[in-house]
Amino acid sequence: MGANCVKRQRTPVRNIRQRTSVEENNEEPFILVLNERSPNPSSSSGTSFPFLRRRSVNEDSRQLWYTRHTLSENDIDKHVLETLRILRVSAENDTNLIIRMRMFRSWANGEKGWKMILNSLIRAIPLEDPLGPSAITLFIDHCPLPTKKAVSNFISELHLSRDLNKQEHGVKTESRHRNICAVLGHLAESLASPFSKLMLTDEILEYLLSAVNAESCVSDTSSTNILFSLIALEKLSQVKDNKDRIMQTDITHRLQELECFYASDDYRKRQVGFLSQWLLDNIFLAEGRSCTYETVDVRNINAMLNDNDVSEYLKLSADGLEARSDAPSFESVRCTFSVDRGVWFYEVTVVTSGVMQIGWATKHSKFLNHDGFGIGDDEFSYAYDGCRQLCWYQAQSHPHSHPSWKEGDTLGLLLDIDNLETVFYLNGIPLPPSKNLFNIAKNGFFAAASFMSFQQCRFNFGSEPFRFPPTDREFSTFNDVAILGDSDKTILPKHLKLKALLQQRTSFRDDHCTICCDNEADTTLMPCGHDGLCHDCSRQISQCHLCRQTIQSRKTAEKTLDPNMA
Structure with a gap:
């Protein structure tokens, strides 16, 4: 994007499952601090070892040392917030931002580090920052893929439930709920189907549904909670089994109560209304409800x-x-x-x-x-x-x-x-x-x-x-x-558009050209003998579309045409 810095991670990284030992997998994130003085053996700051390098003749001969510093939750939180600040003002591939993204990848290269990063995103990203949820998806994309066990452990350690959602109030807890939904939704969207099915536990489903309540849509924070609960449910529903489970709840009734906010002057509520209406039209179809395109008035709209x-x-x-x-x-x-x-x-x-x-x-x-x-x-x-x-x-x-x-x-x-x-x-x-x-x-x-x-x-x-x-x-x-x-x-x-495309596809006659699908397939390519094209399309190619043999002539139902003929 003009934000190349928010490009999705494409650099190959190890899956967590490829870690070589239990000790390595449970290793805590750390950084190496370069010191000029020999470390104190009694220091508790971490393991130290010499920094080995080739020196020039006139270079200072003092020995440099690396000290390994294990990161605390507070260290990671500070890194998350500072990276978010840089992201907000970064225009292109800022070197500082690139290094910080690579640090996420390094620290999350074990199950313990991966969980520490995700918990920091939930804990540290502030509710009022407009880039907060987008940053969560970006930072997770720069982490290695988790194992099934890591996902399961992470979810169970969140201790989510319907009662917990009802009891939590205040900006800090509202921020936590928004960030949890953003993390769960992005994991469900990014990981394969078995992982997504694993994520939708009874507790998670109850936790998300408990926030989807029109009566609670009275403040900005409540609207934000509803919005991101809906986004998480949408992303979880990309797996058919999950969608079927969600549809067994009263989700369509809840969405129909919320779609009335579509035209609200409160822009948080407006987002809830827009998404509710879109979900009812595209994902969670309600029996007896007309799709919005059938009822919307577009008579005065000439450009869209x-x-x-x-x-x-x-x-x-x-x-x-x-x-x-x-x-x-x-x-x-x-x-x-x-x-x-x-x-x-x-x-x-x-x-x-x-x-x-x-x-x-x-x-x-x-x-x-x-x-x-x-x-x-x-x-x-x-x-x-x-x-x-x-x-x-x-x-x-x-x-x-x-x-x-x-x-x-x-x-x-x-x-x-x-x-x-x-x-x-x-x-x-x-x-x-x-x-x-x-x-x-x-x-x-x-x-x-x-x-x-x-x-x-x-x-x-x-x-x-x-x-x-x-x-x-x-x-x-x-x-x-x-x-x-x-x-x-x-x-x-989307489902009606796909249905229309499939109907259009099945309406093609067998004797139509396989390229344009409009004209009658009346031409055979010589000498290979492959057919299925109309004369107009056969004139656009010099090699057979199937076997790549050079076309010497084209034979129609009436006559044989030299390849150079108009």
Whole structure:
């Protein structure tokens, strides 16, 4: 992402199960401290040994010593908080951040160290930090994969229960619940099916469900608890057996009580309502309930987020104007309408205050969600990041003068193609115009955005009055010019979209071309004799699509064509 630093860990690491001995597996995390003086044998600071190196002729001959220092819970907590601070202001692959991430990997390279890291994330990440839950997923991704035993022991040592959730109150305990849900959800999503099944114990299920209560959605902290309980249940339900167990509870009744918060002016409650509605449409289907796309009014909406031009894990609302990501990857989307000339403007309401890169992109801009690249990370897009106070172009950032955005803020985005300018506004206050987007891109501009995990915002392409419209120039809106057919306005739930694709696939006739699936397969390739193609598609290849033999001629039902014939 413009946050390359939040790219998911790809460096090969040892599984915990590959540890060579019980002693090594139970080894506590440690660091090596370099000293200039010989250690005191009676010191309790840890084991010491000489630092051996080759010296030049004129170099000081003093012996250097390493002292092994075993880390305490407090040491790890300090490391977590300092890494979180650096992550919040880090623009690219900051060396300090990379080293700190590698320290997580080193310290968690045994079952005891792995559990100490996860417990520190639960204990130390503050509730008020907008990057806290995203940091949890990032830090866990940099740790080795746990064993089945390590997961089981970790869960049992949390001592979770429905009664415990009801008894806990206060910011510290609310923070603990949020972080536990973030850890459990990410482990369930990252690990294989047997591990995920192991995680959903009766105690865990009761603990998560006890927080999903509309009556308790009265404060920011309660709403946050409900939200992350739902996220954990969603990720656990990715395994069919887990989903079946959850569906045996009253989860659909609880979700239907919560989806009424979808349009709430309280942005924490709004997240709960959005996710509840999305889960009812896509995961936990309630008998007798209509899907939201069947009831939502989209008659006045002519431009929306494109359900066919979106990375795989981004959640879109049924009206196509709101998006949310709960995935550990960097999810992106473009809108349905592009422009080549003129002056254009749209607004975004910030629902969450974490990392999102929102701006403009062409069709050539790449969505590499698992590699952390999105809008503003190539030469065909330009983006505003209100969390880290940066603007992004070609994966390079420069700071801007706006304060960090917060929930409820309005981001305005103006594109002046005629004058080769883009302008970003926060609550009506503009930044100086930028020409970066037009260095290479010249036309075909879409509104676009990328989302770090647990982020959400709502778009206004002109179907509603703008809160802070530009006053220094006239502009057009997508909604006034674009045209969408009824089918283009329909955002199907995932299971219905898959069903439609399968029906489309089974509707292909056996005698259709295997490449375009439209024309009749009337051509045989010679001399190999392979068929199943139409004449138009056979003209696009010089080698057989099956055996790779050079095509000397093409035989149709009527005549044999020389390969060079038009």
